[in-house]
Every structure is written in C-alpha cells, then in structure tokens.
Amino acid sequence: MDSGLLTSILFATIVAGTPLIIVALGQLVAEKSGVLNLGAEGMMAMGAIAGFAITHHTGNIWLGVLAGMFAGMLMSFLFAVVVLTLMGNQVATGLALSIFGVGLSAFIGKPYESEILQTVAPWRIPLLADIPVLGALFNQQSLVYFSWALVAGISWFLYKSRQGLVLRAVGESPSSAHSIGYHVIRIRYMATLFGGAMAGIGGAFLSVFYTPLWVEGMVSGRGWIAIALVVFATWRPFRVLVGAYLFGGVMVAQLFVQGSGLDISIPSQFLSALPYLATIIVLVIISRDQNTVRLNAPVSLGQPFRPDA
Amino acid sequence: MLRLEARAESSKLMSYASPLIAIVLMLFGGLLLFTFLGKDPIEGFKIFFINPVSDTYGVAELFLKATPLMLVAIGLAIGFRANVWNIGAEGQYIMGGAAASAVAVYFYESDSVFVLVAMVIAGGIGGMLWASVPAFLKTRFNTNEILVSLMLVYVAQLMVSWLVHGPMMDPDGFNFPQSRMFEESALLPMLVEGTRLNAAFLFAMSALLVGYVFMNRSFLGFQMQVAGNAKDAARYAGFSAKRMIWIGLLSGGCMAGFAGMSEVSGPMGQLTEHVSNNYGFAAIIVAFVARLNPIGIFFASLLMALLYLGGEQAQQYMNLPSSISNVFQGMLLMFLLGSDVFINYRLKWGRD
Numbered sequence: 001m002d003s004g005l006l007t008s009i010l011f012a013t014i015v016a017g018t019p020l021i022i023v024a025l026g027q028l029v030a031e032k033s034g035v036l037n038l039g040a041e042g043m044m045a046m047g048a049i050a051g052f053a054i055t056h057h058t059g060n061i062w063l064g065v066l067a068g069m070f071a072g073m074l075m076s077f078l079f080a081v082v083v084l085t086l087m088g089n090q091v092a093t094g095l096a097l098s099i100f101g102v103g104l105s106a107f108i109g110k111p112y113e114s115e116i117l118q119t120v121a122p123w124r125i126p127l128l129a130d131i132p133v134l135g136a137l138f139n140q141q142s143l144v145y146f147s148w149a150l151v152a153g154i155s156w157f158l159y160k161s162r163q164g165l166v167l168r169a170v171g172e173s174p175s176s177a178h179s180i181g182y183h184v185i186r187i188r189y190m191a192t193l194f195g196g197a198m199a200g201i202g203g204a205f206l207s208v209f210y211t212p213l214w215v216e217g218m219v220s221g222r223g224w225i226a227i228a229l230v231v232f233a234t235w236r237p238f239r240v241l242v243g244a245y246l247f248g249g250v251m252v253a254q255l256f257v258q259g260s261g262l263d264i265s266i267p268s269q270f271l272s273a274l275p276y277l278a279t280i281i282v283l284v285i286i287s288r289d290q291n292t293v294r295l296n297a298p299v300s301l302g303q304p305f306r307p308d309a
Numbered sequence: 310m311l312r313l314e315a316r317a318e319s320s321k322l323m324s325y326a327s328p329l330i331a332i333v334l335m336l337f338g339g340l341l342l343f344t345f346l347g348k349d350p351i352e353g354f355k356i357f358f359i360n361p362v363s364d365t366y367g368v369a370e371l372f373l374k375a376t377p378l379m380l381v382a383i384g385l386a387i388g389f390r391a392n393v394w395n396i397g398a399e400g401q402y403i404m405g406g407a408a409a410s411a412v413a414v415y416f417y418e419s420d421s422v423f424v425l426v427a428m429v430i431a432g433g434i435g436g437m438l439w440a441s442v443p444a445f446l447k448t449r450f451n452t453n454e455i456l457v458s459l460m461l462v463y464v465a466q467l468m469v470s471w472l473v474h475g476p477m478m479d480p481d482g483f484n485f486p487q488s489r490m491f492e493e494s495a496l497l498p499m500l501v502e503g504t505r506l507n508a509a510f511l512f513a514m515s516a517l518l519v520g521y522v523f524m525n526r527s528f529l530g531f532q533m534q535v536a537g538n539a540k541d542a543a544r545y546a547g548f549s550a551k552r553m554i555w556i557g558l559l560s561g562g563c564m565a566g567f568a569g570m571s572e573v574s575g576p577m578g579q580l581t582e583h584v585s586n587n588y589g590f591a592a593i594i595v596a597f598v599a600r601l602n603p604i605g606i607f608f609a610s611l612l613m614a615l616l617y618l619g620g621e622q623a624q625q626y627m628n629l630p631s632s633i634s635n636v637f638q639g640m641l642l643m644f645l646l647g648s649d650v651f652i653n654y655r656l657k658w659g660r661d
Contacts, residue, residue: 038455042639078643087654088646091394091455092597096642099590103635110630216632221463228456269471276460280446287452306315 009252011136014144015210017241017248019044019202021147023226024233024240025154026198030076031230032158033191034171034300038094039079041223042101043196044203046071049105049112051204052214056115064208065143065201072200073193075101080192084185087304098223106216117212141209143201148241150198155237167191171298174305184305199223221276228279232286234296243282250278313654323652328598328605331645332612338640348627356626361618369504373576374614377402377568379513379606381592383520384564386601388557390524391533392540395561397443397458399589400465401436405566406573407469408435410488410580413495413573414477420494428495428570436566437559439465444558448551454558462589470582477580488580497574509571514607516564521603533557565589586617587635594642613638 023040030037037043050071055064079097082088120141128138158164167187169177174184206222207214225247233239254271287293336354343353361367381398388395395401409432416424439461446452470486479489497507524530536543536553544550568588573580595613599605620634 082643082647086647086650088649093643093646095396095593096639096646099594099635100639100643103632103639106632107630107636110632221460224456224459228453228460231453231456267471267475269467269474273464273467276463279460280442280452280457283452283456284446284450288450290451293451 007133007136009256010133011140012252012255013245013248014137014140015248016251017244018141018144018147019205019210019222020226020229020244020247021241022143022150022205023199023202023223024229024244025147025150025237026195026202027227028230028233028235028237028240029154029158029167030191030195031301032171032235032298033167033188034174034298034303034305035080035083035188035192035195036090036094036302037076037079037097037192037195038091038227039075039097039101039223040195040199040226041219041221042098042105043072043075043199044101044206044219044223045105046075046101047200047203048207048219049109049203049214050200052112052115052117052207052212053108055117055208056112061120061208065204068200068204068208069197070200072196072198072203074196076192076196076199079196080189083304084188084192087306090302090304102217102219109214109216112214113216115214117208119212120209141205143205143209151237151241158237168298171300174300178305178307184307188305199226202226225275225279228283231293232282234286234292235298236296246282247275247278250275312657313650314657316653316655319653320651324600324649327648327652328600328609328645330648331598331641334644334648335637335641338644339637342633342636346629348629353623353627356622357619358615360622360626361615365501366504367618369501369506370618371611371614372510373504373506374617375610376510376513376575377572377588378592378595378610378613380509380516380568380571381561381565381589382595382599382606382610383516383603384561385592386596386599386603386606387520387524387530387533387560389537389596390601391537391553391557393554393557394455395440395443395458395558396455396593397439397460397462397589398561398565398592399585399587400458400462401439401562401565402569402585402589403462403465403469404439404569405432405436406569406584407465407472407580408432408566409570410477410491410573413491414488414580416495417489417492420492422494424494425497425574428574429567432566432570433563434566436562436564436569438562440558440562440565444555447554447558454554458558466582469580469584473580473582479579486582490579491574495574496578497571505576507571507575509575512567512571516567517603517607520606524603529556565592591617591638594638597642598645616641
C-alpha cells in the first residue's frame with residue numbers, strides 16, 4: 001500500500017473518530033457523576049444545526065462551534081431539570097430528548113438543506129507535519145487537537161484534581177457525598193451541562209467541519225455509538241480515544257471500500273451497517289464478563305437522588 | 310420559596326392527571342412555537358388538531374395511523390413493565406414489514422387467503438427474530454438491550470434499503486427503489502367503504518384486549534410486574550429473570566412485526582425504504598403516556614396519530630416541515646416525565 005493512501009486513511013480515521021471522542025468524553029463526565037443521559041443523539045443533532053446555521057449566517061466557524069455548544073447545553077439543561085430537579089426516569093427522559101432533538105433539528109434545519117459551507121482548512125503544525133505518514137497526525141482540523149487536549153484534561157480532572165474526586169464521589173455514593181456537605185444535585189447539573197456542551201460541539205464538528213453541510217438525520221446514530229463507547233471504554237478517558245478511532249476506522253474502511261471502485265460484490269448497505277454491528281460486537285465483548293461493567297460503572301448511574309430534608 | 314415535599318403515599322389522582330397536564334403543557338409549547346414562527350396560533354391549532362378529523366375520511370385516517378402505534382405500544386408495555394428496555398421497536402417493525410413483503414412478493418401469483426395469513430406470521434417472526442438478538446445477548450452476555458436494539462434499527466433500515474434496491478426491487482418499476490405493488494390477496498380487507506381503514510384496526514383492538522388479560526389476569530404477567538417493581542422480590546420468589554427478558558423483548562418484537570405487516574399490507578401496499586414513519590419510537594412515547602396501561606394505550610395512540618396527521622396538514626397548508634410532529638411528540642414525553650414528580654411529591658411554599 002502506498003504511503004499516500006495510508007496517510008489519507010489515517011487522516012480520515014482521525015476525523016471520523018473526533019466527534020465520537022468529544023461526545024463520549026462529555027457523557028463520561030456526566031456518567032461519572034451518576035447521570036445517564038441517553039439524549040446524546042438529540043443534543044448532537046441540535047448542536048449540528050445550530051453550528052451550521054450560525055456559521056452559515058456569520059461566516060465564522062468559531063461562532064458556529066459556540067452556538068453548537070450552547071444548543072447542546074440548552075438541551076442538557078432541559079434534561080437536567082426533568083431528571084435532577086423533578087426526578088424523572090433518566091432512561092425515558094434521555095430517549096425523549098433524543099426524539100425531541102432529532103425532530104426539532106430537522107424542523108429548524110429545513111431551510112438550510114441546500115446550503116453548503118466552505119471547507120475548513122486544517123491546522124498544520126510546522127515540522128511535525130512533514131514526517132512521512134505520521135505527519136498526518138499534525139495536519140488536522142483544530143477540533144482534533146481539542147479532542148486530544150480533552151482526553152488529557154479530563155483524565156487529569158477526574159483522577160488528579162480535587163473537584164474530580166468530588167464528582168466521582170457523587171457518582172459512587174451520592175448520599176455520603178451529601179452527608180459530608182457536597183451539593184449532589186448542583187454537581188450533577190454541572191456534569192450534565194458539560195456533557196451537553198460536548199455533545200453540541202461534537203454535532204457542530206459534523207456539520208461545520210466534517211461534511212460540511214446539513215442533512216436531516218445526519219448524526220445517524222453517532223450519539224448512541226458515543227454512549228456505547230463509554231461502556232466500551234469502561235469509563236476511562238484514554239480508552240475512549242482508542243475506541244473512537246477503532247470506530248472511526250470501521251466507518252472509514254467501509255467508505256474507502258465503497259469509493260475504491262474495487263469490484264467487490266458486497267452491497268454497500270452491508271458495509272454501511274458495519275459501524276453499528278461493530279458497536280454491538282464491542283458491547284458483547286465488554287459485557288461478557290459481568291464484573292468488567294459492574295466494577296467500573298459508577299454505582300449510582302441512572303438513579304435519582306433526593307437529599308433527605 | 311417553592312419546594313417539593315414528599316407525599317406520604319403516591320397520589321393515584323396525579324398518576325392519571327399527569328398525562329393530562331403534559332398534554333396541556335405540550336399545547337402551550339405548540340402555541341409558543343407557532344407564535345415564534347410568526348404563524349397565527351389559533352389558525353395553526355385549527356389546522357393541526359381540528360382539520361385532520363373534520364370528516365369521516367379524516368377520522369378513519371386517525372384510526373388507521375393509530376393502529377400500528379397501538380400494536381407496537383402494547384407489545385412494548387409488556388416488556389417495560391418488567392424493566393426490559395426494548396428501544397429498537399422501530400427496527401423490529403421494519404423487519405416485520407420486510408418479512409411480510411417477502412411473502413407477498415414471493416407468492417405474487419397466488420390468490421389464496423393463506424397469503425395474508427402467511428404474511429401476518431412472517432411479520433411476527435421477522436419482528437421477533439430482530440428482537441431475539443438483544444434478548445440473546447442480554448441473557449447470555451449481559452449486554453445492554455437499549456444500545457443493542459437501537460443499533461439494530463440502523464441495520465434494519467439498511468437491510469430494507471438493500472432489499473428494495475436489490476432482491477425485492479420491482480422488475481417493472483423503472484429502477485425505483487421499491488417492491489412491486491401487492492396483489493389484492495396480499496392486502497388487508499377494508500373496514501369502512503371510501504376510507505383506508507382496514508382490518509388491522511380490529512386486530513389491534515384484540516391485541517389490546519389480550520394484552521390487558523395477560524398483564525392483569527395471568528400469572529406470567531404478574532411475575533413480570535413484580536420483576537419490574539421489585540427485582541429482589543422477584544428473584545427471591547424464584548421468577549426467572551432471563552425468561553422475563555425473553556418474553557419482554559419477544560412480545561415487543563412480535564407486535565412491532567405485526568405492525569410493520571399491517572403497514573405494507575395496508576396503506577402502503579408495497580415495500581419501500583419509508584416503510585416506517587418513526588412509529589417504533591412514537592410507540593415508546595405512547596406506552597409511557599399511557600402508563601403502560603392498555604386502555605391508556607388506545608387513547609394515547611389516537612393522540613399520537615393526531616400529531617402525525619396534524620404534522621402532515623401543517624406541511625401542506627402552513628408550509629412547515631412535517632418533523633413538527635416529532636417536536637410535539639418529544640415535548641409531550643418530556644413534559645409527562647417532568648410532571649410525574651407530582652405523583653410522589655407535592656409543591657409547598659415556604660422554607661424547610
């Protein structure tokens with residue numbers, strides 16, 4: 001295989017994996033605090049349309065990313081009010097948020113369906129980008145570097161900082177965290193909003209950097225895959241990165257096979273199904289040993305908390 | 310300051326009132342939405358909620374749209390009661406529709422009544438096969454059924470896309486991605502002359518009845534209820550958790566498959582990529598709004614069907630995207646889950 005093709009596969013894998021990293025890390029933080037938000041798909045969709053619309057009107061991609069972030073946060077705020085303040089069922093509420101977000105984004109996005117944004121040029125890091133093959137790592141979209149920084153930042157936050165310790169304590173044992181004086185609900189609000197912000201940025205990455213256009217349903221399951229990724233990564237930030245690139249690789253591989261013009265008698269739909277099937281397989285592998293999930297999942301994940309008055 | 314105070318026991322009244330509160334809030338949300346879009350809300354409401362059911366044909370359409378929702382929701386409710394989260398009914402619906410279509414296309418030249426019978430069976434089996442994957446993986450490998458059943462929705466959509474672009478494409482269809490139109494023998498008989506309402510509606514009504522008996526009068530239904538409410542008690546009583554998971558998923562899959570069959574054999578009359586209209590997801594909302602109760606499912610399905618029809622009208626007469634239906638549906642469920650807090654809590658003024 002020539003190095004040109006290898007470089008472009010590596011490049012494409014990283015780009016495809018990036019939104020998954022950003023969204024999954026946001027969910028990871030929320031889940032570490034005990035909140036399971038299945039609304040990632042809807043938050044991403046809202047982030048994608050908000051990012052696209054604002055970039056389209058202002059011509060500024062950063063305003064677009066910011067708008068995507070706020071859209072995601074707003075969605076996660078709705079979720080937080082229902083599950084944290086009103087103690088609604090987290091699974092059902094997350095699902096409702098997904099349906100709502102996908103529907104609302106399609107609704108808002110109708111006028112933008114025929115619009116196209118300018119392709120965003122990657123940020124090239126001098127010298128490093130000149131290395132053969134691996135140089136592709138240093139000639140990436142800005143948000144790719146952001147996703148790497150996020151992995152490092154969240155690892156540090158969760159395992160090295162005091163606030164991270166508190167956040168994990170809230171997820172492991174909300175009642176003890178409460179009894180020593182921490183505001184469980186407030187901390188969960190912040191973690192949930194952070195998850196929403198990241199989902200929004202991930203969505204904006206899709207519509208502003210990746211495609212760059214808006215199509216109804218363009219998130220196509222990435223929000224759900226990101227949630228699966230957190231389980232796959234057993235709630236460890238670095239493993240999210242590895243997993244996201246694995247999925248990115250699967251997504252890209254099927255595109256390359258389809259686009260290669262190779263005379264392969266596999267229908268394109270079967271290839272397109274691969275990322276979803278890969279998600280299932282990965283979930284099976286990770287869940288097979290009951291202890292893997294049980295020992296790593298935050299103990300209070302998905303359960304409402306109400307401090308006794 | 311407003312604060313929540315726990316009730317001594319959960320309020321039965323509120324558990325019935327909360328869906329109504331959610332509906333009112335949803336209407337209020339719709340009011341804001343129309344106003345925000347610069348449309349006259351009164352006119353909007355009339356087009357959305359009144360126009361669709363202003364004549365016999367419209368009412369028949371309402372029942373027609375509600376039919377698949379009732380079927381899927383009653384199947385899901387059985388699983389939800391036992392905390393089996395089958396979120397992939399959409400995929401099971403699609404596979405049921407595809408399996409039934411395969412029968413119709415294969416026995417294209419037959420005019421036997423058994424074609425329709427075989428289609429019903431194929432639909433049920435198709436849905437159950439798709440639901441058996443998360444059931445097997447959950448019972449054997451402890452894999453999360455929410456994520457697995459959901460991933461299979463996307464796979465099912467791609468499968469149908471492949472079918473109508475390949476093996477099941479209409480040979481005389483000018484390469485349009487759709488199956489041939491079904492013959493008379495593969496179409497459900499009509500109930501009301503001059504409308505599209507078909508026999509599937511009666512089937513759905515009986516399904517609600519059977520579901521009611523199963524949930525409230527059978528030992529297995531009781532076991533599933535216990536498993537949902539008190540997992541440890543169910544285990545202590547020796548109820549098999551794996552059995553609950555299988556029954557919960559298969560009932561949802563089977564009914565979703567029937568619903569898919571009713572759509573291809575009813576209003577569509579062929580298989581296309583658009584075999585589902587998000588019915589599998591809307592039915593989840595139906596099941597929740599109905600409190601997993603068969604009678605509630607009947608009314609919630611009609612409401613949800615009205616939201617679908619209203620969306621179509623809004624698209625036609627107000628130039629709004631039909632996805633406005635999903636916006637209303639999502640709002641409804643969010644408001645419901647939020648107002649459910651008042652079942653166990655009450656609002657109080659003042660400080661602790």
